[in-house]
Amino acid sequence: MELGFFTMPIHALGKDWRQSLREDREAFLLAEELGFVEAYVGEHITDASENITSCAMFLASLSQDIKKMRLGTGTVNMPNTHPATVASQIAMLDHMLDGNFNFGISPGGLASDAEVFGNLDSNRQAMFLECINMVLKIWETDAPYNLKGQFWNVSTERTLMPEIGQGYMPTPLQRPHPPIIVTAVAPFSKGVTEAAARGWDPISANFLMPQWVATHWPKYVDGCDRAGRPADPANWRVAKSVFVADDLDTARRYATDPDSPYVFYYRQLATKLIKMGRANLFKEYRDQPDEEVTIENICDRLIIWGTPDKVTDDLLKFREETGDFGTLLLAGKDWADRDLSRRSMILTAEKVKPMINRAESRVMAAQ
Secondary structure (H helix, E strand, O other): OEEEEEEOOOOOOOOOHHHHHHHHHHHHHHHHHOOOOEEEEOOOOOOOOOOOOOHHHHHHOOOOOOOOOEEEEOOEEHHHOOHHHHHHHHHHHHHHOOOOEEEEEEOOOOHHHHHHOOOOOOOHHHHHHHHHHHHHHHHHOOOOOEEEOOOOEEEOOOOOEHHHOEOOOOOOOOOOOOOEEEEEOOOOOHHHHHHHHOOOEEEEOOOOOHHHHOOHHHHHHHHHHHHOOOOOHHHOEEEEEEEEOOOHHHHHHHHHOOOOHHHHHHHHHHHHHHHOOOHHHHOOOOOOOHHHOOHHHHHHHHEEEEOHHHHHHHHHHHHHHHOOOOEEEEEOOOOOOHHHHHHHHHHHHHHHHHHHHHHHHHHHHHO
């Protein structure tokens, strides 16, 4: 199992924006130092706590400092921008990162973003598919472009000047394009199958109950089978909220107290998703009444916390429930306590990961 990082992130309301951005950046630099293999950052426009408004811009700020770890958009919310903007900015970012880049995409899940961009009542899934199809077509097509869709058109036919290079759009360094990653947020996600059939790979979200995460692997296998490619668990990423401390009392307090950044994270997330009619993501079984979905149960089931030994045991149990996956993505939280937050990442990399890999090696040797 490899380690990665995935942050939306969700910060305390009223926190100085400069401080939260510095801490988000520091988390990426620490992940690089600790040998994490990849790290993703999300974007939202209309949320005071989720205050990274451009994942591409944030990653560009790391281009001179991150040399080994792959960086990824987590995700570009495709319906909220023009395909030509996505294609050109992502192509530039891939060059800035010297090809160490994964292109994470989604329809976007924040309702207020959809409203501000005028597509709240539109078919956002159809917009998502049209946008990514146009982006890929731009990258594989020579100018002049003449792409017509339901939501966007892309053309430089009237203004093309080949002799001076006008009318040509940039292409990524990685050919034919960077690896495409999709975030799966629903039980039994059909999107995972469709993505796998196109050669894309999934991230299972950290706000799904373990039994729903487990439903993603069979869907991925179905898609890979359709495409005639092997379904390799190494290509499956699972995000998880994990906090590790040197002693149990500190871990319990920082992860579960009412003012914990972990509890705040899930309170914010659950409020948004339940308001949007997506309480099913937090349910233990499909017919569970909505009123039984409480923040206490959500946190109890979705946060793994403790000393390195306890966290190792809990993650091994989690992997038994979900099945093997290649990369555990630590879900970023607000650094309410900088030292404890850094220490958690260090202990996960230096203590927990080796213990998990040793335990799984013993199991494989015994088979």
